[in-house]
Each structure stands twice: as structure tokens, then as C-alpha cells.
Amino acid sequence: xxTIYISFPEGITISLFSILIVFLxxxxxxxxxxxxxxxQLKEKKPVIVQDIKKKITIEDIKxxxxxxxxxxxxxxxxxxxxxxxxxxxxxxxxxREN
Numbered sequence: 001x002x003t004i005y006i007s008f009p010e011g012i013t014i015s016l017f018s019i020l021i022v023f024l025x026x027x028x029x030x031x032x033x034x035x036x037x038x039x040q041l042k043e044k045k046p047v048i049v050q051d052i053k054k055k056i057t058i059e060d061i062k063x064x065x066x067x068x069x070x071x072x073x074x075x076x077x078x079x080x081x082x083x084x085x086x087x088x089x090x091x092x093x094x095x096r097e098n
Contacts, residue, residue, distance in 0.1 A: 006014070070087060078085040 074085050074087050
């Protein structure tokens with residue numbers, strides 16, 4: 001096994017050189033990141049979505065699932081507002097088309 005002895009000035013030189021290399025790499029990384037910020041991505045055209053909401057009255061609820069959905073929505077709203085809730089009307093929300 002060979003032992004290498006390094007003097008104090010040589011150790012300082014090696015340390016400073018290593019620190020210089022680290023800072024140069026960090027500077028290079030920061031330049032790359034800054035240049036990536038200026039690259040403009042393709043702009044997507046906005047999709048026009050028309051919201052067609054059909055108001056449903058309580059009398060229109062004939063399906064059991066519709067009644068359950070209305071009750072759960074009113075219970076959830078009551079828990080959020082901490083007050084009395086009365087269902088006046090129900091709107092059917094169509095899912096978005098992507």
C-alpha cells in the first residue's frame with residue numbers, strides 16, 4: 001500500500017481547484033435553466049365549451065339514482081354551510097368533451 005503525502009499548500013490548491021470546478025458546473029446549470037425559460041412552447045388553441053344546463057325540478061326526478069344524487073348534494077351543502085338547506089332546483093351538468 002502506497003501512502004501519498006500532500007503538503008498544506010498543495011492541499012489548499014487542490015481544494016480551491018475543486019471548489020472552482022463545482023461553481024463552474026453550477027453556473028453552467030443556471031445558464032441552461034435560464035435559456036430553457038425563454039423557449040416558447042406551442043400555444044394550444046382554447047377549446048370552446050358551451051355549457052348547456054337543463055334545469056330539473058323535483059317532479060322530474062323519477063329515477064332512484066337521481067334522487068340519491070340530489071339528497072347527497074343537499075347533505076354535502078348542508079355540512080359545508082352549517083345551515084338549513086332546501087332544494088329549490090336541480091341542474092344537470094354535462095361532462096366535458098376533450
